Amino acid sequence: EIVMTQSPATLSVSPGERATLSCRASQSVNSDLAWYQQTPGQTPRLLIYGASTRATGIPARFSGSGSGTEFTLTISSLQSEDFAVYYCQQYNNWPLTFGGGTKVEIK
């Protein structure tokens, strides 16, 4: 099983600032990496797939990068609706696995 590790667990950021979230895989997943956003009480929403491709309707302030074992999600200028928990997920191998999540909170 590929273990996905996200850091930090919590990120405190002021509105308008940049947020950088990390995700590491225990072995290479190539670019088979997705990011999801979950706001309180809501279902997860797909943000990024293929490590760097934004899903339909996702604002350009969200960007993904990386390949192999190291990945980054960057939110260039945090808006109020971006304060949420973010998960990475690999789909290179079965079983599918998620990271533990990074909570982005208001500083």
Next chain:
Amino acid sequence: EVQLLESGGGLVQPGGSLRLSCVTSRLSLSTYDMSWVRQAPGKGLEWVSAFRGTGGSTYYADSVKGRFTISTDISTNTLYLQMNSLRAEDTAVYYCAKAWSSGWNYLDYWGQGTLVTVSS
């Protein structure tokens, strides 16, 4: 737009069984892979099981292997998760989710979830 609607959750005693259903609309279960993902209260996302639309292969997390069974009914566009020998640690909201396509298992549509509580 694709819609996914789960049902079947509830309170069950340890060792009991439940069957979750996910009725889908505007998608063919013979074309897309589908997954069940769960989220324990206050915890993160945990993938549980998947059904490959093409070929019908099934996959399970180690934590549920041998206890849970995923299946589909193409005629009613319904995805199922039969859960047996339930444990307290199976308590979670269970989501069904659609993969982008068969073989590309990032999850682009999610249902609203159904809560399963395992407690005596």
